[in-house]
Amino acid sequence: MEIKKTEGTVNAERIIADSSQGLTDGQVRQRFDEGLYNKNTQPTSKSIKRIFYDNIVTLFNILNIILGLLVFYVGSYKNMLFLGVMFFNTAIGIIQEIRAKRAIDKLSIVSASRITAVRDGKKTQIKVDDIVLDDIVEFSQGNQIPVDSILISGECDVNESLLTGESDAIHKQQGDMIFSGSFVVSGKCLARVEHVAQDNYASKISAEAKYVKKINSEIMITLQTIIKFLTFIILPLSALLFLRQYFVPFDDSQTVTTLFGTMSEHFHDVVVATVASMTSIIPEGLMLLTSTVLAVSVVRLSQHKVLVQELYCIETLARVDVLCLDKTGTITEGCMEVADIVPYGDNERENIEDILCALTTSLDDTNATFTALRDKFGTSSTLKSDRVIPFASEKKWSGAHFPGSGSYIMGAAEFILKEVPQDLRQLLDGYSRNYRSIVIAHSDNNFNGSELPDDIRVVGIALLNDKIRKEAPETLRYFAEQNVEVKIISGDNPITVSDVARRAGVRNYEKYIDATTLKTDEDIQNAVEKYTVFGRVTPAQKKKFVVALKDRGHTVAMTGDGVNDVLALKEADCSIAMAAGSDAARSVSQLVLLDSNFASMPKVVAEGRRSINNIQRSSILFMAKTIFSILLALLFIFVKAPYPFMPIQFTLINAFTIGIPSLVLALEPNKDRIKGIFLFNIMKTAVPAGITIVVNIIFCVAAMRIFALSEMEYSTLSVLILTAISFMLLFKISLPFNPIRVVLFCLMNVGMLVGILCFRDFFGFNFFGFAPITWRLLLIFAVIFIIALNIYLLLNYLTKRFSPALEKKVEEKRRSKKNKNHVK
Numbered sequence: 001m002e003i004k005k006t007e008g009t010v011n012a013e014r015i016i017a018d019s020s021q022g023l024t025d026g027q028v029r030q031r032f033d034e035g036l037y038n039k040n041t042q043p044t045s046k047s048i049k050r051i052f053y054d055n056i057v058t059l060f061n062i063l064n065i066i067l068g069l070l071v072f073y074v075g076s077y078k079n080m081l082f083l084g085v086m087f088f089n090t091a092i093g094i095i096q097e098i099r100a101k102r103a104i105d106k107l108s109i110v111s112a113s114r115i116t117a118v119r120d121g122k123k124t125q126i127k128v129d130d131i132v133l134d135d136i137v138e139f140s141q142g143n144q145i146p147v148d149s150i151l152i153s154g155e156c157d158v159n160e161s162l163l164t165g166e167s168d169a170i171h172k173q174q175g176d177m178i179f180s181g182s183f184v185v186s187g188k189c190l191a192r193v194e195h196v197a198q199d200n201y202a203s204k205i206s207a208e209a210k211y212v213k214k215i216n217s218e219i220m221i222t223l224q225t226i227i228k229f230l231t232f233i234i235l236p237l238s239a240l241l242f243l244r245q246y247f248v249p250f251d252d253s254q255t256v257t258t259l260f261g262t263m264s265e266h267f268h269d270v271v272v273a274t275v276a277s278m279t280s281i282i283p284e285g286l287m288l289l290t291s292t293v294l295a296v297s298v299v300r301l302s303q304h305k306v307l308v309q310e311l312y313c314i315e316t317l318a319r320v321d322v323l324c325l326d327k328t329g330t331i332t333e334g335c336m337e338v339a340d341i342v343p344y345g346d347n348e349r350e351n352i353e354d355i356l357c358a359l360t361t362s363l364d365d366t367n368a369t370f371t372a373l374r375d376k377f378g379t380s381s382t383l384k385s386d387r388v389i390p391f392a393s394e395k396k397w398s399g400a401h402f403p404g405s406g407s408y409i410m411g412a413a414e415f416i417l418k419e420v421p422q423d424l425r426q427l428l429d430g431y432s433r434n435y436r437s438i439v440i441a442h443s444d445n446n447f448n449g450s451e452l453p454d455d456i457r458v459v460g461i462a463l464l465n466d467k468i469r470k471e472a473p474e475t476l477r478y479f480a481e482q483n484v485e486v487k488i489i490s491g492d493n494p495i496t497v498s499d500v501a502r503r504a505g506v507r508n509y510e511k512y513i514d515a516t517t518l519k520t521d522e523d524i525q526n527a528v529e530k531y532t533v534f535g536r537v538t539p540a541q542k543k544k545f546v547v548a549l550k551d552r553g554h555t556v557a558m559t560g561d562g563v564n565d566v567l568a569l570k571e572a573d574c575s576i577a578m579a580a581g582s583d584a585a586r587s588v589s590q591l592v593l594l595d596s597n598f599a600s601m602p603k604v605v606a607e608g609r610r611s612i613n614n615i616q617r618s619s620i621l622f623m624a625k626t627i628f629s630i631l632l633a634l635l636f637i638f639v640k641a642p643y644p645f646m647p648i649q650f651t652l653i654n655a656f657t658i659g660i661p662s663l664v665l666a667l668e669p670n671k672d673r674i675k676g677i678f679l680f681n682i683m684k685t686a687v688p689a690g691i692t693i694v695v696n697i698i699f700c701v702a703a704m705r706i707f708a709l710s711e712m713e714y715s716t717l718s719v720l721i722l723t724a725i726s727f728m729l730l731f732k733i734s735l736p737f738n739p740i741r742v743v744l745f746c747l748m749n750v751g752m753l754v755g756i757l758c759f760r761d762f763f764g765f766n767f768f769g770f771a772p773i774t775w776r777l778l779l780i781f782a783v784i785f786i787i788a789l790n791i792y793l794l795l796n797y798l799t800k801r802f803s804p805a806l807e808k809k810v811e812e813k814r815r816s817k818k819n820k821n822h823v824k
Helices: 025-033 048-056 059-074 083-105 201-207 218-246 265-281 283-302 313-319 347-361 368-377 420-431 472-481 494-504 520-528 540-552 564-572 583-588 598-640 649-666 677-706 711-735 741-759 775-818
Strands: 002-005 012-014 116-120 120-129 136-140 149-159 169-174 184-192 256-258 261-264 304-310 322-326 332-344 387-389 399-400 406-411 436-443 457-468 485-489 511-512 533-537 558-559 574-578 591-593
Touching: 048 083, 059 083, 059 218, 059 265, 083 283, 136 149, 218 265, 218 283, 218 313, 218 598, 218 677, 265 598, 265 649, 283 304, 283 313, 283 598, 283 649, 304 598, 313 574, 322 540, 332 368, 347 368, 347 399, 347 406, 347 436, 347 457, 368 457, 387 677, 406 511, 420 436, 420 457, 457 494, 472 485, 472 494, 472 598, 485 494, 485 540, 494 511, 494 533, 520 540, 533 598, 540 558, 540 564, 558 564, 564 574, 564 583, 574 583, 591 598, 598 649, 598 677, 598 711, 649 741, 677 711, 677 775, 711 741, 711 775
Parallel strands: 322 485, 322 558, 485 533, 511 533, 558 574, 574 591
Antiparallel strands: 002 012, 116 120, 116 136, 136 184, 149 169, 149 184, 256 261, 304 591, 332 457, 387 399, 399 406, 406 436, 436 457
């Protein structure tokens, strides 16, 4: 046993154990004590604690809790109902994230949970996490390599497609490094563990993806911008409104008793009014609606085997204009298929097929080429062999001898023939552009031991290529119809990838380039627009391609399944991983296709469109409320009149004119293409309604003074006007009406009337603080409503007249901002 020093995370002594003995128990314990074992360092999902923290400690929740405490302090407990929206919103976010966490945690980076190691001279099964540095481990066909290791005996073929993107098997022999995340295709070997945990090749790539990525969601950005703006104005606005309302003349002899002692009734009323104003400004229902709609989308997509790990990615995928695809595992199934059989010489195709059937019946090879041949020709040949020579990486051929028929061999021409004829070489060179070719040869003689027989002649050629997923052409056609540009980014040969793109139906497949020729970032910037297919791409280059596309103003989606895709997946606006791929890819992705079925992508786009269009329509109701609430708060800072609403009244109005209608409308089918800017689309409909409400509340203040209305009558009149205009807005966004919308509109009107008429004297308790509805009050309401209707129609006409030009300018400004990085 030899000992030497090596550099690493710790200055540890390397133990070079004999391959037949392996490490001793004492040496293994020493490695554990030094931390040199294969602890899991891959990116993982959020912890439960983090999920709760992120959903509870938000600006939205903090604002609502402060306002709720103020109402609680003055003893107006019924006016705390608005907090229910906050609790529901938080619960939906927590439940969805925990659900996604549990689903993704069931998937593991290494398929096999145990591996064979040699310790104390005996072979033993150990957990992958228990592998230590310098362990002697055994790998055989079908194993996934969990740690970087150096092969010390035996030989094997390894598939490194999850690491490099290249699907061809690589032959490994003594002294070669085999990397974590790769698979043993054939052969058997012993290897010494060279790296563990974070030092593994796969872990190093994954570690580069451990950064916080800004989510590219127009809905989320819009909502966050609104919340930030409201946060900025809500404190000074509430303070000014409180002071103005407090110093309105009042009778201080009236008091109320709360848990915190006795206070003046006027102070109680002013706090309640101020909180009512502030809660109506915050579009808390919009946050709940968005979470609910997206959560419903998550459930719907789960029925199609799509795991959503980040809510807003549903929206992002519906907005993408460039889709970057990896070849292996996305467009192709990661295996081969027989494309054609070409007779050579005077041989018949049927005879060659019979020969291949006889070989697939007799041989037990498991490499990708043989598997494709067996799937094509089956194992039902009646010919019986008396000798078989299995495939070996160093020979590159396999064969069998059949008594009375001679020996048949299949494999690489240069390994089977001593000299490849010129015409055959030209033929094979011609096929090499689009196919993997193997020759089928015959000899009348038997094998010389394990060597080829004499007098070999070629009888035919089998052409194989990557098997295209059956759903890929239709899915790619769908994205082409949606004007989404497809880019194929692969580690394979660009000519091979271009042919795969052609067979899958990718537009402009002939525009391909070898990424090794792209030396600078400027080369990549120019290439991403010019070419469709990129071959020989490194993991770092994949990320640069995504960055270059984003810099040019594109919204980019990326699909992948390997460790080599992790950096690009993390950088993309929307990332999609295949469940059959690596855990590193799944962990950083926003969407995981649980059945690795590319056909699920259009369903995600359709769900995103439904969500965006319906949220946009329903958001109009919430934003109209926010607009008029801000304007009312400003108005009552200067107007010498009490604020007309209480929080409990807003709860009633919001439920029947905003909350329930918006939820029903938001869950309707909607496959319309997304048009315009989310915020602009909302504001051009919400602003006229908001202004109309404010103007007519001014009329209510005037009516209070002209007709000497009591404060309760004034408040009730304001509620009636607000309700009427809100239903006008609901009527507009419900167009065109269908049976569901007709029923919804009628039920909401009935519900609101019940609340106003029946709950005024509910078991002797005026729950909502309404005055009796008298004929005088109804007449005043009718006059103001007619005025409101005309103002609303006028504002809508002006908006329709001038908004297109304004929207065009906003769109140009946004596009210019997107291209800013590229211009630099």
